[in-house]
Amino acid sequence: MKTPQKAPIGRPRGFDTDQALEQAMRVFWEQGYEGASLTDLTDAMGITRTSMYAAFGNKEDLFHKALERYTEGxxxxxxxxxxxxxxxxxxxxxxxxxxxxxxxxxxxxxxxxxxxxxxxxxxxxxxxxxxxxxxxxxxxxxxxxxxxxxxxxxxxxxxxxxxxxxxxxxxxxxxxxxxxxxxxxxxxxxxxxxxxxxxxxx
The missing domain is CATH 1.10.357.10 (Tetracycline Repressor, domain 2)
Known part of the structure; x- marks a missing residue:
């Protein structure tokens, strides 16, 4: 008899956060902080604003994470x-x-x-x-x-x-x-x- 599997806690993200951050970095790099709109960012990242906020915080938080990625890359x-x-x-x-x-x-x-x-x-x-x-x-x-x-x-x-x-x-x-x-x-x-x-x- 098979042991029933436990359902995963929480809902897994439906996107690759690493790849999404890479795309956000490129948008900021090309357009600058103020030039990059939330629509530009979420379109490039392939996610909704809700997903962006959940994974990365607000635009400023995302910018800091993108700058870290840029520094390391x-x-x-x-x-x-x-x-x-x-x-x-x-x-x-x-x-x-x-x-x-x-x-x-x-x-x-x-x-x-x-x-x-x-x-x-x-x-x-x-x-x-x-x-x-x-x-x-x-x-x-x-x-x-x-x-x-x-x-x-x-x-x-x-x-x-x-x-x-x-x-x-x-x-x-x-x-x-x-x-x-x-x-x-x-x-x-x-x-x-x-x-x-x-x-x-x-």
Whole structure:
């Protein structure tokens, strides 16, 4: 005699949350926080608003989750660059990664972290602040890495780790803006190569 199976507790979701979040990330990346309407998001995710709220929270909650996914996916070149053995290699990997990520075939151009909410009214203020904090965090990580390089003698003792970090982030952000404006990968790679010509040597 078969043992009767217990009915599952709760109703299983009828969609792949991972895939839905991927689609939401792409919408925010392409349209920005304020430009992405709930209809745009739910249409791309293939779910209803009710399902979106149940799985991800409100639009702002969804944006934060999408930014986390972006950081761990397309923008993961930043974390990988930090592991390079020398400061010059860190800088090279960071800018090359920025060029690759912002011009990747089949993906939106530019950078979610740069263009996601540069100009925002009151409804998008929190998203704008979150992205500013995201960029500042990455600048701080570069700063710490370059300060370590100065201490190790990999950078000259008069090198300014904070200025180098800001320089790299400014060039990387500029690459993203140019990519969103239609600049080609080859053109942007040449920009990255030129920026590295002035990198200090120990």
């Amino acid at each position: 397309p923008a993961s070149y930043g974390a990988r660059a930090m592991r390079e053995p020398t400061a010059r290699q860190v800088a090279t990997a960071f800018l090359n990664g920025a060029v690759w990520a912002t011009t990747r075939p089949g993906s939106p151009t530019g950078c979610l972290g740069v263009q996601g909410s540069l100009a925002a009214g009151d409804p998008g203020r929190n998203a704008r602040d979150a992205l500013a904090a995201w960029r500042n965090e990455h600048t701080s990580l570069l700063h710490d890495r370059f300060r370590h390089a100065v201490d190790e003698g990999d950078l000259p003792p008069d090198a300014d780790p904070g200025l180098l970090a800001r320089y790299l982030m400014t060039v990387g952000n500029g690459i993203a803006v140019q990519a969103a404006g239609g600049a080609t990968r080859d053109d942007l790679q040449r920009v990255a190569d030129m920026a590295l010509q002035s990198w200090p040597s120990a």
